[in-house]
Amino acid sequence: MLEFRGCLKHGKGFRSRGGTVFRGDPGGVLAAEDLAARRGGRVVFAGLSLRAAPGEALLLLGPNGAGKSTLLRVIAGLLRPAAGRLAWEGEDIAADAAAHGARTRYLGHQDAIKPALTPAEDLAFWARLRGGEPAAALEALGLSALAGLPCRTLSAGQRRRLALARLVLGDAPLWLLDEPTLGLDTASVARLGTLLAAHRARGGIVLAATHLPLPLPGARDFQL
Numbered sequence: 147m148l149e150f151r152g153c154l155k156h157g158k159g160f161r162s163r164g165g166t167v168f169r170g171d172p173g174g175v176l177a178a179e180d181l182a183a184r185r186g187g188r189v190v191f192a193g194l195s196l197r198a199a200p201g202e203a204l205l206l207l208g209p210n211g212a213g214k215s216t217l218l219r220v221i222a223g224l225l226r227p228a229a230g231r232l233a234w235e236g237e238d239i240a241a242d243a244a245a246h247g248a249r250t251r252y253l254g255h256q257d258a259i260k261p262a263l264t265p266a267e268d269l270a271f272w273a274r275l276r277g278g279e280p281a282a283a284l285e286a287l288g289l290s291a292l293a294g295l296p297c298r299t300l301s302a303g304q305r306r307r308l309a310l311a312r313l314v315l316g317d318a319p320l321w322l323l324d325e326p327t328l329g330l331d332t333a334s335v336a337r338l339g340t341l342l343a344a345h346r347a348r349g350g351i352v353l354a355a356t357h358l359p360l361p362l363p364g365a366r367d368f369q370l
């Protein structure tokens with residue numbers, strides 16, 4: 147059984163160490179209990195429990211096919227668990243899927259970047275849904291100089307940076323990242339490290355699946 151037990155409820159009205167709160171969501175504890183997932187009729191994992199408190203980061207580790215992406219998709223609410231319970235601040239995430247969607251940023255393998263749009267247009271679209279400043283998001287990932295180019299001309303690493311730039315739009319306390327550094331150069335990995343540190347300092351949670359080194363000091367390993 148995979149375990150990371152010790153689920154405790156924090157009180158409502160959490161304030162982060164930096165004093166900043168997430169608008170519309172005060173931050174909270176994510177807890178999974180006895181979670182199971184099935185794909186293609188096969189059980190990928192079962193009996194999985196974990197907990198992440200504000201400011202914490204979990205590194206999901208394991209061989210190809212272990213279920214890291216599956217777990218992130220389940221936590222994102224994109225895949226229904228076959229068993230078990232997922233809770234935010236003690237409340238089942240299924241009870242309010244819209245609220246869970248609003249508090250979650252999920253970076254998957256597919257980036258859904260439209261080839262004809264520019265990075266500025268892409269981020270403006272997401273900013274209309276989530277809030278935030280596209281220019282600041284471009285700057286955070288070093289994309290300002292590429293803001294007006296059609297996305298079809300971006301390199302693989304530049305596309306990844308654009309997908310990462312969406313994370314910083316709006317206020318979402320739960321970041322779920324699948325191989326976030328794939329294709330990134332050294333400077334971009336460092337930029338991502340700065341973003342992750344700022345997110346955690348505000349009380350945000352990071353769950354990241356990766357086979358590559360990730361700038362997440364103090365992250366707990368979670369083996370699948």
Ligand SMILES: Nc1ncnc2c1ncn2[C@@H]1O[C@H](COP(=O)(O)OP(=O)(O)OP(=O)(O)O)[C@@H](O)[C@H]1O
Nearest residue numbers: 185186190208209210211212213214215216217355
């Ligand atoms: N759409 C799908 N339909 C059926 N089976 C799937 C599907 N997606 C994944 N699987 C299976 O689920 C299992 C877990 O896959 P998953 O992508 O979660 O693993 P992973 O740990 O993220 O792997 P990797 O390190 O290669 O990214 C694998 O055995 C895979 O074949």
